[in-house]
Amino acid sequence: xxxxxxxxxxxxxxxxxxxxxxxxxxxxxxxxxxxxxxxxxxxxxxxxxxxxxxxxxxxxxxxxxxxxxxxxxxxxxxxxxxxxxxxxxxxxxxxxxxxxxxxxxxxxxxxxxxxxxxxxxxxxxxxxxxxxxxxxxxxxxxxxxxxxxxxxxxxxxxxxxxxxxxxxxxxxxxxxxxxxxxxxxxxxxxxxxxxxxxxxxxxxxxxxxxxxxxxxxxxxxxxxxxxxxxxxxxxxxxxxxxxxxxxxxxxxxxxxxxxxxxxxxxxxxxxxxxxxxxxxx
Amino acid sequence: xxxxxxxxxxxxxxxxxxxxxxxxxxxxxxxxxxxxxxxxxxxxxxxxxxxxxxxxxxxxxxxxxxxxxxxxxxxxxxxxxxxxxxxxxxxxxxxxxxxxxxxxxxxxxxxxxxxxxxxxxxxxxxxxxxxxxxxxxxxxxxxxxxxxxxxxxxxxxxxxxxxxxxxxxxxxxxxxxxxxxxxxxxxxxxxxxxxxxxxxxxxxxxxxxxxxxxxxxxxxxxxxxxxxxxxxxxxxxxxxxxxxxxxxxxxxxxxxxxxxxxxxxxxxxxxxxxxxxxxxxxxxxxxxxxxxxx
Numbered sequence: 042x043x044x045x046x047x048x049x050x051x052x053x054x055x056x057x058x059x060x061x062x063x064x065x066x067x068x069x070x071x072x073x074x075x076x077x078x079x080x081x082x083x084x085x086x087x088x089x090x091x092x093x094x095x096x097x098x099x100x101x102x103x104x105x106x107x108x109x110x111x112x113x114x115x116x117x118x119x120x121x122x123x124x125x126x127x128x129x130x131x132x133x134x135x136x137x138x139x140x141x142x143x144x145x146x147x148x149x150x151x152x153x154x155x156x157x158x159x160x161x162x163x164x165x166x167x168x169x170x171x172x173x174x175x176x177x178x179x180x181x182x183x184x185x186x187x188x189x190x191x192x193x194x195x196x197x198x199x200x201x202x203x204x205x206x207x208x209x210x211x212x213x214x215x216x217x218x219x220x221x222x223x224x225x226x227x228x229x230x231x232x233x234x235x236x237x238x239x240x241x242x243x244x245x246x247x248x249x250x251x252x253x254x255x256x257x258x259x260x261x262x263x264x265x266x267x268x269x270x271x272x273x274x275x276x277x278x279x280x281x282x283x284x285x286x287x288x289x290x291x292x293x294x295x296x297x298x299x300x301x302x303x304x305x306x307x308x309x310x311x312x313x314x315x316x317x318x319x320x321x322x
Numbered sequence: 323x324x325x326x327x328x329x330x331x332x333x334x335x336x337x338x339x340x341x342x343x344x345x346x347x348x349x350x351x352x353x354x355x356x357x358x359x360x361x362x363x364x365x366x367x368x369x370x371x372x373x374x375x376x377x378x379x380x381x382x383x384x385x386x387x388x389x390x391x392x393x394x395x396x397x398x399x400x401x402x403x404x405x406x407x408x409x410x411x412x413x414x415x416x417x418x419x420x421x422x423x424x425x426x427x428x429x430x431x432x433x434x435x436x437x438x439x440x441x442x443x444x445x446x447x448x449x450x451x452x453x454x455x456x457x458x459x460x461x462x463x464x465x466x467x468x469x470x471x472x473x474x475x476x477x478x479x480x481x482x483x484x485x486x487x488x489x490x491x492x493x494x495x496x497x498x499x500x501x502x503x504x505x506x507x508x509x510x511x512x513x514x515x516x517x518x519x520x521x522x523x524x525x526x527x528x529x530x531x532x533x534x535x536x537x538x539x540x541x542x543x544x545x546x547x548x549x550x551x552x553x554x555x556x557x558x559x560x561x562x563x564x565x566x567x568x569x570x571x572x573x574x575x576x577x578x579x580x581x582x583x584x585x586x587x588x589x590x591x592x593x594x595x596x597x598x599x600x601x602x603x604x605x606x607x608x609x610x611x612x613x614x615x616x
């Protein structure tokens with residue numbers, strides 16, 4: 042064990058506090074803006090802490106009164122939930138059998154490599170035909186259409202995660218069940234899927250995060266409250282003529298809450314999922 | 323069980339995924355290639371064959387070369403800064419101190435924050451009239467007057483890079499930290515006994531363990547930075563005076579704002595080709611690094 046001089050220890054603590062400040066300051070400011078009265082935010086010199094915390098914007102955005110700022114926000118919240126939910130469900134349904142197949146039969150692995158290589162494609166390379174295709178099918182400005190497009194991002198990623206998950210389940214366990222006379226579906230139901238449940242959950246959460254974060258396709262393929270997602274609604278607010286910056290901040294806090302909570306709760310699983318590719322090289 | 327049946331079964335299990343991938347990626351990509359040789363509009367006319375006109379027009383336009391420089395600059399500076407900050411943060415988090423677990427937990431926050439929320443947050447911070455950055459810098463007497471950080475070509479790109487780094491360096495830190503924790507303690511201890519200073523210990527003992535994972539992070543981050551759209555769209559829309567316009571923004575403008583689908587498609591494919599070349603070059607580098615580190 043390395044002996045640490047007091048100077049070195051002090052240096053470590055100073056750096057740690059600095060790092061914590063760098064991470065927390067912008068986030069804290071987002072929250073403070075959301076609860077500061079508009080006058081405080083426009084004050085010069087700027088008031089860094091509100092005289093009286095004002096949570097009314099949260100109520101305003103979550104209200105569903107017609108034609109209010111809240112109606113547009115809650116509609117986009119619902120659209121984001123629907124799109125993320127549908128796309129995640131579909132991605133997992135595709136990823137589980139495909140991931141298992143590649144894990145157990147490496148000779149078909151090249152097809153998964155090709156699917157994963159599509160990660161390099163910039164979305165702009167697909168956007169024009171996708172736009173024309175959705176328009177042809179009448180699925181522009183439609184949550185179902187958008188969820189289908191999100192599979193371009195979600196499905197390769199979840200399949201790759203499921204494949205590494207199945208890799209860590211010994212095939213001997215499955216073989217034993219099959220020798221005892223279980224068919225493939227039965228083996229999956231009794232042995233494989235229960236063992237893979239944590240990986241399925243992690244993959245699903247990753248998929249939800251990716252869908253929740255998506256902006257480019259949502260910007261292109263949605264145009265009003267019927268399908269606009271949260272990210273587009275927030276970009277509209279940020280780029281629009283909203284004079285109350287606190288309201289924009291409040292929308293940001295609300296949109297950030299679900300993924301941040303998922304991130305904090307799932308920390309360990311997310312980090313191992315994120316780094317597994319990195320560490321294995 | 324016979325190998326042929328195993329392979330057939332594997333293909334059957336992959337079929338749903340492959341069918342969907344062909345529908346939403348394969349076919350659109352082929353269609354983009356075909357569009358790129360026409361003068362098709364986004365809505366209405368299917369367009370007629372124009373050969374390589376779109377490509378030559380695009381490659382010789384000053385818009386393209388300027389945007390390519392901007393994108394490269396954005397990618398190189400932000401990824402380099404993310405790597406350096408990430409490794410420094412990981413080295414710190416690998417030390418013993420109180421509150422280390424909490425600090426490590428905080429690192430997940432910027433990563434989890436949606437990109438659009440991050441962009442909006444920084445847009446508010448940089449606001450020329452009411453922004454926190456102007457307020458802090460004037461109250462500390464570092465600048466005299468409020469500035470329009472995103473409104474001036476001289477500072478807009480740098481301001482974007484800071485916002486991008488803040489969101490992405492924690493991920494690099496977490497990847498580097500995982501690699502650092504795989505360095506056996508007795509090896510660093512042995513190097514210490516042998517009298518290696520902090521720099522030499524980092525360079526010769528720790529860095530070989532970091533190289534592989536960091537290369538992967540570098541590849542993924544560079545590809546993403548080259549494709550950048552969201553953060554720029556929300557913060558500046560490519561302005562002022564196109565000083566922050568990335569290649570993806572240029573494609574968007576060409577194909578969707580000006581509705582020139584054919585010309586936009588050709589530009590999108592040029593970008594795709596650039597990213598592919600980058601990725602292949604990197605993959606070779608990763609294999610080399612992984613080989614030398616092992």
